[in-house]
Amino acid sequence: MRDLLLGGVIFSLICCAFARPWIGALTWTWISIMNPHSYSWVLSSMPVAAAVALSTLVGILVSKDRKVYFVSRETAMLMLFMLWVTITLPMGFMVEYSITPWKTVVKIDFMILVALVVLHSRQHIMGLAWVLAGSIGFYGFKGGLFTIATGGSYRVWGPDGTFIEGNNEIALALVIVIPLIRFLQMQVESRWVKHALTAVMILCAVASLGSQSRGALLALGAMGFVMWWRSESKAAVGVLMVVIGLVLIGFMPDSWMNRMETIGEYQEDGSAMGRINAWQMAWNLASHNFFGGSFGIYNLETFGRYAPDPTDVHAAHSIYFQVLGEHGFLGLFIFLVMWSFVWGTAGRMRKQGLKQPETRWVSDLGSMCQVSMAGYAVGGAFLSLAYFDLPYNILILVVAGSRWMDQKAWIREAAEQAVQAAGSKKKRRFWIFGKPAR
Template sequence: MRDIFILLMLVFLFVAACKRPFLMTLAYLYVDLFQPQQVSYYLVNTVPVSMIFGAAAVGFFLVFDEKRDMGFTSLQGMMMLFLGWVTFTTFNAQIDDAWTKWDPAWKAIIFGVYLPFVLKTRQRLEAAVLTLILCVGAITVTGGIKTILGGGGYGTISLLVDSNTGLYESSTISAVSVALIPLVIYSYRFNKIVPKSRLTLLVAMGLIFSSALIPVGTEARTGLVCLGVLAALNFLRAKRKVVYAAVVGVFVIAAIPLLPQSFTERMGTIKTHSSDNSASTRVAVWMWTMDFVKSHPFGGGFYAYKLNEIEVVLHETVGEGNNAREVTRTVKDKARAFHSSYFEVLGEHGYPGITIFMLMLLMTLLRLRSIYVTTRQKAEDNWSAELAIALSHCIMIYMVGSLFLGAAFQSTLYYLIGMAASLQLIARRSQIAAKLKADEDNMGRLTAQARNSMRRPGFQA
């Protein structure tokens, strides 16, 4: 039954795109994020669905979509520069299978570059935002329900599929689900596609609640950090900060007794990383990475972490009460993943790579800030200001989560940057149109004044 539903869904998207070509771009977002080919049992999982819909999205745009109002932004240029650099480092990679990671990476980046060409209007951009949050929501709602039913646990919770890649990796979905909460709030309040109602309010609340449950169900410390960043950002925007802080405080205090013991114990290792094998190993890998790039300033290419060999000294407390004593032991390990997007880019693509990556993120936040400043006072463009804030909050939460998560090439990040570039182009066209209208109004007033002057008694040409 699941396979038939997925197949019918894909066919429906394909047919709908024949009438509205931009829908094929949304169909590819659905295929890439939700990955129906993995959810399917047998009908779809043997078909290269992603390749078919990706090629169809570009093909439908080139053949059927209008090419008016197209533009190119500096954000797209930074993504292209980053793609060029990681391609260069892949040619010089020290690991033979580096191209296997480059393949999904270049697709994610290039589709982020492509998005602004299609998302040229508010309706299209908001449709893409809804597609993004609903695809992620389909995963988080499943995880939230299983968490409530007691099916959570670190490394044990099963989402829609038993997979550890893409959004189905526990730490990744914890960070992404929390990061997208600002977009859920924006979509409920401002989107023009689905008007506000009690039903949409319930859907939005369900998505937010399930997203907040994912860090509990996965027991991923990254998710807890992201929730803290989200709370801090909302506090800065809150008009009644004391009330907001009090409500959040009461909610946290009330929720703590309801949390599973395994979750609270794992979150406690954030402060005691020296006795936690996983956390201590991450720090050791980061130290190795900084030493590695000193001799390899251009990085080692994709999968460079497979070159590392580390030693970790753990300090553990054995026994209880008066018999408690501290024991020190050394653990040797090798080929440990970076577990940080920034060290991932640094180790794989060197100093130039991390510089381009950080500039790309910083430029995105600055562009969104500029959009917010220039549109917040205009009633007709208020949605632009709110979407700019929502996107910037999403990216900031993702950036903080990426400190402890190797997701520098997760496609969601580049889709968010692509949407920011789309919003920049839409805001730019809106400003140009407003200026032209103002100039026309001024010209009309000047013409009217000139005519009135000519009608005055005693006027001579």
């Protein structure tokens, strides 16, 4: 029954993508971020994402929907990053092991660019925000209830076979999505929907704590600081944040407290020292190899050449050292410039969007995207999530939102709505009088 229901929904969306490619872009995001077909017996082994991507690309070619082809400074850096990781592939170590992750990275980034072609209206941007919030919020809702039911005695884990299957990774994803849920809450008018979104945000925070991820705790702190700094009533907001934090932390068991206390005692933590060993390996590798080592560097041979402890093989556990070790200092430079551009554009949206009532929602979007990026920048310093889809979807929100504001798209959309309303009125008159109006 589950297979039939989920398969029917996905098949319907694939069909819609041929005529409305923006639906395909949102469906791809849902499949890629949430991985819902993994809960099915049959669909889990089928190329669902490929089918959605193909239907979206065909829809771009054959549909009459409006497409927007443009290059912003953010997308230019994204394309440059895609080119650079392609150049470093044959120059790296263990090329045969690097091909599969390279395909994954290029596929994700390519679909980000595709989404920017078809997502251009306010409806599209809001739709993407809802898809992201729902895809990750689902795990936050479920994980938060699980944490409350078990008293935080067990860790929250993400969906198998995804970027966020680990407890640390799902925790950071939950942290990043909380500001997006807050953005949606600021746009809705229904009191009940606002309360429901508040509950989801709280459960996402509880689930992130329930993962027992130290990086997620630091990311929450970073986001909280940004929101406090921008608040008009810093005293009231500060007290509220402290109270909420104490309540949530007080709920967690002693094992959680013991794990968080190791943040300041990293010299005695084997996991933390393993990460530092991997960071030093990445630095030494990049210092000796201009192109880095590509994706296949996490093995005894590479660590034996560049790590202080050659036997302690770890993943990078940092978006910064991950890119540095895999693509060298130039790759890291491109990566950092891209995200600094996204941050700057989001800041411009936050300020300029306040100048007129039609763009207030753009200001809210820019502000909350910056908060999400603060969480990613801090939490990502301890996790290998340099290529995770969710931050790149925030790039879409920022680029599309700023373009909508700069082009004063609300004027065009109002005109289009007027034309559609006039067309609907003519159709109603046709059915009433039995002939079209002249």
